[in-house]
Amino acid sequence: MHHDVIVLGAGLAGLSAARDLAAAGTDVLVLEARDRVGGRVEQTRTSDGRTVQLGGEVVGRGHTAYLRLAGELGLKPVPSYVEEPGRITRATPEGRSAGEPPHWFGPGDAALHERLGAEFAALAATVDPDDPWSHPDAAVLDRLSVADWLRSQEATPGVVRLWDIGQLALAGGSYERISLLAALRKSAAVPGSGTGDYDYDDWEGLRLEAGSATLAEVMGRELGPRIRLGSPVAALTIRPGRSAVRLVTGEVLTAGAVISALPAGPLRSVAVSGVSEARLASLYRQRHATAAKFAAVYERPFWRDSGLNGLSECEGVLGSTWPQSEGVLSALIPPERYGVLLGTPPHRRTPELLGEMAALFGDEALRPTDCHLRLWGTDPWTQGYVTQWPPGEVMAVGPLHGTHEPPFYVCGSDQWVAGYMEGAVRTGRAAAEEALSRG
């Protein structure tokens, strides 16, 4: 069967690309390995009608491509957990504190933290997120980890720890192993009003009222028979005019152009020919942070009783918690703890995670009505969570990042600065536009 364009993967990137191609009258087919659309966005519903997000969940006011698409689909953004009243909880092996400052801060740490946030923001303003390689000090900034940069600016161990516990909470990889250039690029991609390395309103202040996975479900319904579920791709042969896509079943389909919307890990398992060695080396170099998500559903938001907002940053197996909706707590297990989780006997995982939540918010945390643990890091069709950029990786992946080699196009959150649903939608629509412009 021949099509104008074949899109690989029905995550937000592949769906956004296919939707624009279909709207322009293109004969497009989406091939998806799983038996559902959405990829790293997935939701389930509780018996009382609440949606529970098991993957991508919140966006921010800086996520313009995502918000525009949601608007086109009639999906309403509402404030996320950032509006929840109460204090944040921080938990480390030696203690726990609610609100600011964290319990390990010493005299002068708060002012130092603020100064370094301003310095980071000023440095980020010198980086072009679309072309970080053009920065005069690109290689130097890329070699340095964020933690090493903090220490070079005379950060105390207490301040480095606050920055790093924030990274544990985001589960994108410890700042001891993240490139400063990558962190600056990410910050520059969503320039906001805040200082510091990550402004929560710009990145996480909103969620879709109907549930973030609804965005994928709606696009999936619109595209209907243009999507083939349960169709893992095994090989690609890219040729001008007629490229071939082979499924694991051996079936071969052809197309004028191919758009890969696959995550970095699964793409490495697809045999690709007809694409330059330099491009493949760049694509294969990209890597993910491995993480898991845990969601616990309660009858009520009991953490409010103690003046807490359900938000936490922790150094346990859990790296963070936050309220995803009324009575539902989300949590992330970061890459540094993912091995510990896998090493825990499966029947002990949920009780132990609930135990950590109880240490944060009290014993009512032990009595959820429902729990979901999603091991994204070892899911064969994701093999990770969001893009991770260790020192040296921005230069190693290089300026081919996120670019195309027609008739082979790439999109997906990994092709943006640092993953996220914004990256999926932004690059998906850009890939469709580029393919359309070339006829």
Ligand SMILES: Cc1cc2nc3c(=O)[nH]c(=O)nc-3n(C[C@H](O)[C@H](O)[C@H](O)COP(=O)(O)OP(=O)(O)OC[C@H]3O[C@@H](n4cnc5c(N)ncnc54)[C@H](O)[C@@H]3O)c2cc1C
């Ligand atoms: C736990 C978790 C929490 C997150 N939280 C947030 C958040 O709050 N906010 C945010 O903005 N982002 C968040 N993200 C990130 C965000 O969800 C992703 O970056 C985004 O959804 C990725 O979209 P994508 O289309 O690029 O890739 P994916 O969604 O991974 O889609 C790729 C698709 O390709 C398919 N596929 C893989 N291999 C093959 C193959 N061989 N053949 C055919 N199909 C294949 C997969 O099944 C999948 O459907 C989170 C991610 C996770 C996992």
